[in-house]
Amino acid sequence: MLNQQKLRFSTTGRGTYNITTQISEAIEKSGIRSGICHIFIQQTSASLILCENADRTVREDLDTFMAKLVKDGDSMYKHKDEGPDDMPAHIRTVLTQSSFSIPIHKGRCDLGIWQGIFLWEHRTSSHKRNLALTIMGE
Amino acid sequence: MIFQDTIKLAPQGKGAADITEPVSEIIRDSKITTGICQLFVHNSFSSLLIYDTADEETKSQTVDFLAQLAPSSDGVTNAIDKSMEAIPEKMYAAVTQTSVSFPVKRGKPVLGIWQGIYLWERTSQPEERNLTITIIGE
Numbered sequence: 631m632l633n634q635q636k637l638r639f640s641t642t643g644r645g646t647y648n649i650t651t652q653i654s655e656a657i658e659k660s661g662i663r664s665g666i667c668h669i670f671i672q673q674t675s676a677s678l679i680l681c682e683n684a685d686r687t688v689r690e691d692l693d694t695f696m697a698k699l700v701k702d703g704d705s706m707y708k709h710k711d712e713g714p715d716d717m718p719a720h721i722r723t724v725l726t727q728s729s730f731s732i733p734i735h736k737g738r739c740d741l742g743i744w745q746g747i748f749l750w751e752h753r754t755s756s757h758k759r760n761l762a763l764t765i766m767g768e
Numbered sequence: 769m770i771f772q773d774t775i776k777l778a779p780q781g782k783g784a785a786d787i788t789e790p791v792s793e794i795i796r797d798s799k800i801t802t803g804i805c806q807l808f809v810h811n812s813f814s815s816l817l818i819y820d821t822a823d824e825e826t827k828s829q830t831v832d833f834l835a836q837l838a839p840s841s842d843g844v845t846n847a848i849d850k851s852m853e854a855i856p857e858k859m860y861a862a863v864t865q866t867s868v869s870f871p872v873k874r875g876k877p878v879l880g881i882w883q884g885i886y887l888w889e890r891t892s893q894p895e896e897r898n899l900t901i902t903i904i905g906e
Contacts, residue, residue, distance in 0.1 A: 632802055632906055634873060668804050670870050672880030674820040706832065709825040720819075720826045721833050728818040729869055731804075762878045764804050764871045766904065 631768050633660035637761040641751035644715070646681065646689040649761075650746045653732075654739050656763050663737045665767015669747070670729040672760040675719035676751050677726040683746030696722055702754075712753075719752035726750060734767055771798035771903040775807075777887060779894035784817060784827045784886040787899075788877070791885055794901055796875050803905015805877060806869040810898045813891045815864035821884040831888070834860055860890060872905055 703714030733740040820826045871878040
């Protein structure tokens with residue numbers, strides 16, 4: 631069985647957004663009980679990560695780490711049409727994931743207790759982000 | 769249904785080459801209209817990127833950024849001696865992707881308007897590159 635769905639998220643600037651509930655709802659809607667769910671983001675200035683979901687400072691620290699690694703407004707960047715966070719957003723995306731897949735077991739995301747699926751917005755302003763889900767199994 | 773093939777890419781210079789077109793052709797010929805497609809590159813001197821197609825600068829700036837993270841022996845990206853550049857080149861392989869996957873719908877890759885599939889070649893002595901393409905769906 632194969633099911634494809636589109637999900638749309640509104641972000642309010644740089645940071646991580648827990649989308650585990652929305653992904654779980656999409657899996658439930660597909661009726662697939664056992665298989666894999668492939669998640670793909672259709673933009674190159676935001677990305678996907680699997681991350682610890684208990685302590686939000688973990689994700690804040692990830693962002694601090696990334697901000698230090700890829701500096702906004704760095705003079706080495708030429709591509710700044712949309713501001714100092716434009717080029718760093720593309721680099722942050724290359725260093726993280728545009729897609730991954732997770733197992734489905736008994737109709738649910740088979741994640742660890744402390745794992746969550748996060749959309750990582752790399753732009754400092756609000757954006758609409760499109761995800762394409764492909765759920766395969768039976 | 770599962771379709772699998774090898775894509776042989778002619779040697780190219782350093783940089784990111786858009787391979788969206790040949791990949792799309794194989795998907796079309798596979799007759800699989802809905803599912804997912806996975807690409808895998810068989811070496812650690814090149815990576816696969818889902819990347820921005822709009823601006824050439826974003827690609828060169830990303831390459832510059834990564835070069836700065838793991839400089840070649842002479843401090844620039846144009847090291848001649850392959851053995852000397854091997855270590856940083858393999859570091860890139862760890863922080864970028866050896867495989868990418870994306871949804872297939874109506875016999876085409878489901879990519880965002882500004883997304884393309886790129887092979888990022890890093891050696892100064894380019895070789896033919898082999899990719900395995902696996903398409904799963906119906």
